[in-house]
Amino acid sequence: xxxxxxxxxxxxxxxxxxxxxxxxxxxxxxxxxxxxxxxxxxxxxxxxxxxxxxxxxxxxxxxxxxxxxxxxxxxxxxxxxxxxxxxxxxxxxxxxxxxxxxxxxxxxxxxxxxxxxxxxxxxxxxxxxxxxxxxxxxxx
Numbered sequence: 001x002x003x004x005x006x007x008x009x010x011x012x013x014x015x016x017x018x019x020x021x022x023x024x025x026x027x028x029x030x031x032x033x034x035x036x037x038x039x040x041x042x043x044x045x046x047x048x049x050x051x052x053x054x055x056x057x058x059x060x061x062x063x064x065x066x067x068x069x070x071x072x073x074x075x076x077x078x079x080x081x082x083x084x085x086x087x088x089x090x091x092x093x094x095x096x097x098x099x100x101x102x103x104x105x106x107x108x109x110x111x112x113x114x115x116x117x118x119x120x121x122x123x124x125x126x127x128x129x130x131x132x133x134x135x136x137x138x139x140x
Contacts, residue, residue, distance in 0.1 A: 001063060002059070002060060002063045002064065002137065002140060003059065003063070004137065006059060007056050007059060007060075007133065007137065010052040010053075010055050010056050011052075011056070011130050011133065011134075013048060013049070013052045014049045014052050014053065014126055014129075014130060015130070017045040017046075017048055017049045018045075018049070018123055018126055018127070020041065020045050021042060021045050021046070021119050021123055022123065024038060024041075024042055024119050025119055025120060025123075029113070029116055032112065032116050033112045033113075033116075039112050039115060042115050042116075042119060043103055043107070043110065043115060046099075046100075046103060046115070046118065047100055047103045047104065049126055050096055050097060050099065050100035050103075051100060053093070053096065053097070053126075053129055054072050054075065054097060054100070056133055057072075057075040057076060057079055057084075058075055060079060060084060060133075060136070061075050061078055061079060064082070066078055066079065066082050072097045072100070072101070073094055073097055073098065076090060076093045076094050076097055077090065077094070080093075084132070084133075084136045085129075085132045085136075086132065089128055089129075089132060092125050092128070093125075093129060096125060096126075096129075099118075
């Protein structure tokens, strides 16, 4: 059985991080680039938010007995195949999960401009994920 509270806790983590990331939107690029603290905080908020997404996906997969995915991308694909997510969102969620790997393993290659671009243009992808999960949970 899906632990709704566990999922809601993870969603709350994402929402709290989004509040902080939204504040970063108003910082001009030059100022953002000069602030190691803002850059580091932004990377952290993004990483934790994506990890929360992954945790939610693995939890649903396990509790619904959808199989045992061996990678983060595999869990997204598996849930997409089980109609947890609309097909049009799967590619976006796969990119997000892969980006977490960049943040963790290739952190030295992640540019400040890249982080700034995500903050400016892609935070709604997290909101779409939350919406998709909540819609799925309503069906259960």
